[in-house]
Amino acid sequence: MSPPATTSSAVQSADALLDVDQIGISFGGLKAVQNFSLKLPRSGLFGLIGPNGAGKTTVFNLLTGVYRPDCGQIRLGSTQLGRGKPHEITAAGIARTFQNIRLFPNLTVLDNVRLAGQLRNSRGLLDTVLRTRGYHQEENGLREKALNLLEIFELQDRAEELASNLSYGHQRKLEIIRALATDPKVLLLDEPAAGLNPQEKRMLAHSIQQIRDRFQVAVLLIEHDMPLVMEICERIVVLDHGVTICEGVPSEIQNDPRVIAAYLGGGLEEN
Amino acid sequence: MVGTVSLSTKNREQKSELRTGNALLGLLPIAAGLGIATLMHFFLPGLIGQFYARIVTDIGITIVLAVSLNIVNGMTGQFSIGHAGFMTLGGYTAATITYYGSMFLWDSAGKHGGFLGSGEWLFIASCVAGGLFAAFAGYIVGLPSLRLRGDYLAIVTLGFGEIVRVILQQTGKTIDDVEDFKNAGWAQLIPPPVGGAVGFDGVPKYTNLFWVYAVLTITIVVAYRLKGSSLGRAMISVREDEIAAQAMGVNISRQKVLAFVMAAFFAGVAGGLFAHERGVIISPKDAGFQRSFDYVIMTVLGGRGSITGVTLAAVLLTALPEMLRDFEQYRLIVYALLLIFMMLVRPQGLLGIHEIWNFWQRPKSSVKSASPEAQV
Ligand SMILES: Nc1ncnc2c1ncn2[C@@H]1O[C@H](COP(=O)(O)OP(=O)(O)O)[C@@H](O)[C@H]1O
Ligand SMILES: [Mg+2]
Numbered sequence: 001m002s003p004p005a006t007t008s009s010a011v012q013s014a015d016a017l018l019d020v021d022q023i024g025i026s027f028g029g030l031k032a033v034q035n036f037s038l039k040l041p042r043s044g045l046f047g048l049i050g051p052n053g054a055g056k057t058t059v060f061n062l063l064t065g066v067y068r069p070d071c072g073q074i075r076l077g078s079t080q081l082g083r084g085k086p087h088e089i090t091a092a093g094i095a096r097t098f099q100n101i102r103l104f105p106n107l108t109v110l111d112n113v114r115l116a117g118q119l120r121n122s123r124g125l126l127d128t129v130l131r132t133r134g135y136h137q138e139e140n141g142l143r144e145k146a147l148n149l150l151e152i153f154e155l156q157d158r159a160e161e162l163a164s165n166l167s168y169g170h171q172r173k174l175e176i177i178r179a180l181a182t183d184p185k186v187l188l189l190d191e192p193a194a195g196l197n198p199q200e201k202r203m204l205a206h207s208i209q210q211i212r213d214r215f216q217v218a219v220l221l222i223e224h225d226m227p228l229v230m231e232i233c234e235r236i237v238v239l240d241h242g243v244t245i246c247e248g249v250p251s252e253i254q255n256d257p258r259v260i261a262a263y264l265g266g267g268l269e270e271n
Numbered sequence: 272m273v274g275t276v277s278l279s280t281k282n283r284e285q286k287s288e289l290r291t292g293n294a295l296l297g298l299l300p301i302a303a304g305l306g307i308a309t310l311m312h313f314f315l316p317g318l319i320g321q322f323y324a325r326i327v328t329d330i331g332i333t334i335v336l337a338v339s340l341n342i343v344n345g346m347t348g349q350f351s352i353g354h355a356g357f358m359t360l361g362g363y364t365a366a367t368i369t370y371y372g373s374m375f376l377w378d379s380a381g382k383h384g385g386f387l388g389s390g391e392w393l394f395i396a397s398c399v400a401g402g403l404f405a406a407f408a409g410y411i412v413g414l415p416s417l418r419l420r421g422d423y424l425a426i427v428t429l430g431f432g433e434i435v436r437v438i439l440q441q442t443g444k445t446i447d448d449v450e451d452f453k454n455a456g457w458a459q460l461i462p463p464p465v466g467g468a469v470g471f472d473g474v475p476k477y478t479n480l481f482w483v484y485a486v487l488t489i490t491i492v493v494a495y496r497l498k499g500s501s502l503g504r505a506m507i508s509v510r511e512d513e514i515a516a517q518a519m520g521v522n523i524s525r526q527k528v529l530a531f532v533m534a535a536f537f538a539g540v541a542g543g544l545f546a547h548e549r550g551v552i553i554s555p556k557d558a559g560f561q562r563s564f565d566y567v568i569m570t571v572l573g574g575r576g577s578i579t580g581v582t583l584a585a586v587l588l589t590a591l592p593e594m595l596r597d598f599e600q601y602r603l604i605v606y607a608l609l610l611i612f613m614m615l616v617r618p619q620g621l622l623g624i625h626e627i628w629n630f631w632q633r634p635k636s637s638v639k640s641a642s643p644e645a646q647v
Binding site for chain 2: 064065066085086087090091095096098102103104105106107111114115116118119120121123124125128129130131132135138139142178179181182
């Protein structure tokens with residue numbers, strides 16, 4: 001297997017917002033991800049691609065604390081995330097969506113968003129039970145914030161509906177809104193376009209860029225749709241069998257023989 | 272299907288109604304509940320007679336137990352079948368305090384003072400102490416819930432109830448003579464002599480409709496306010512999807528332990544009410560599986576997290592056996608069949624996740640998701 005190839009460029013500055021250094025994990029004998037490194041700058045929009053089973057989702061799980069890396073370092077801003085619990089990492093500023101949608105099906109759309117917005121809420125049991133002024137202030141704030149987000153994404157009319165009653169496309173959208181409600185610095189999107197039709201994909205591509213600008217987040221995007229990735233991502237990392245085989249700007253990736261080989265070998269799902 | 276993501280640029284003006292806090296308003300439901308409890312205490316026995324008043328008392332205590340268990344099983348989605356263990360632990364703690372406390376204070380284990388008299392205050396303070404002790408046990412039992420899931424957690428809670436039962440069986444005979452009690456050394460008082468296998472007899476019978484329905488009011492207000500709050504949403508998110516909950520910043524360990532502690536507290540207080548109820552001799556077997564199972568059935572029947580649903584189930588399952596004389600011998604069979612029937616026909620419980628009044632409100636459009644199965 002070819003060694004990780006890194007094409008250096010000005011984007012890879014030392015003051016990257018998210019600095020991932022040589023993380024890896026094995027499941028039994030399977031080295032799912034090895035020596036994965038990434039420097040994601042503030043407001044960067046990077047792509048993470050690779051054939052099915054390459055280890056893309058595993059990278060997200062490592063970054064968000066679902067799995068503990070066997071080795072390596074993860075730094076966000078000036079915080080060393082190390083081996084934090086998932087909720088601590090979310091509080092530090094990394095939010096994600098799930099490839100297989102994981103909404104709270106029996107909560108309303110509003111509550112799904114409110115729940116995500118409340119992670120820095122300080123009200124304890126006593127405030128809750130006594131319904132103090134502080135409690136009401138905080139709850140009102142949460143509600144407003146959630147409704148604002150829903151309005152931005154034009155889902156406010158569905159606020160009181162159960163999340164499980166939304167259409168598939170709306171559920172994908174709600175996943176993104178929910179992740180944004182945690183006020184992240186870095187947004188990890190795991191195949192947000194999966195199952196959408198071409199027109200929806202185009203709108204999604206457009207809005208990912210808008211989200212990046214409006215919410216001032218850096219985005220790491222896993223996506224199988226090559227034209228979409230090539231169009232919106234500034235840099236792309238290619239994984240195969242857990243190994244980074246190539247990293248660079250879209251034009252470099254497109255013509256890299258190793259990428260073409262990996263996809264031809266692994267069965268490309270490009271349309 | 273509608274477009275997936277399109278950002279609207281306009282900013283919404285604040286238009287949702289804002290609820291403002293007011294400490295007095297916050298106490299209103301509790302004041303109302305206490306008012307009703309007082310009315311019940313003075314008028315209900317006269318209206319319906321002692322026999323039915325006793326059933327109403329039983330129902331009140333059972334609702335406290337079922338609604339509190341629902342914080343763990345319904346809201347947080349854990350599966351505890353040791354709730355009677357917490358109840359009995361709280362009951363024995365409270366009974367020990369009133370029984371020996373009364374001997375110490377008033378030289379007799381009998382009732383002391385009238386309605387809201389000093390004896391009753393000792394009684395309700397002992398119930399709170401029982402609740403706190405049970406809450407401490409809840410904390411200990413809640414810890415394994417951080418690592419164990421489903422069946423395994425159920426077995427731990429089941430084991431807890433059995434441990435409480437066995438330990439209480441090993442205790443000594445109660446000291447019923449005041450002089451003996453005052454002359455007893457520490458060796459005789461530790462562990463507390465609370466009657467062993469035959470149960471704790473002679474506990475002053477302070478429990479009345481007022482105290483039961485006062486505690487019930489507080490339990491329901493707390494459970495309901497919890498459910499509608501950030502804290503409650505965090506608990507419910509644990510039930511819905513632990514991985515997603517964590518990813519949204521929920522400390523799931525804290526939510527689980529908090530649920531166990533709260534549920535155990537109210538179970539302990541209810542145990543105190545039970546131990547001091549007329550016609551009841553609290554005994555080690557109350558901590559056993561059968562009683563825990565009763566409360567589990569009520570939460571399953573009522574609906575996951577539905578406070579009114581569980582209350583309804585508690586009323587039905589307490590009243591029916593009392594009304595139907597011969598029911599007791601078939602109880603377990605009927606409950607088991609009921610459970611199987613519910614699992615087949617309405618696994619979400621009578622009311623599901625809703626409260627009763629949700630059914631009168633405008634029906635939510637239930638457009639079924641026309642989506643393909645999410646790929647993994
Ligand atoms: N928890 C796990 N236990 C064992 N193997 C796993 C686990 N998670 C992922 N894997 C394996 O790691 C590899 C990469 O999976 P994944 O990251 O989901 O791929 P991708 O998202 O790129 O399609 C696969 O072979 C998968 O089976
Ligand atoms: Mg994946």
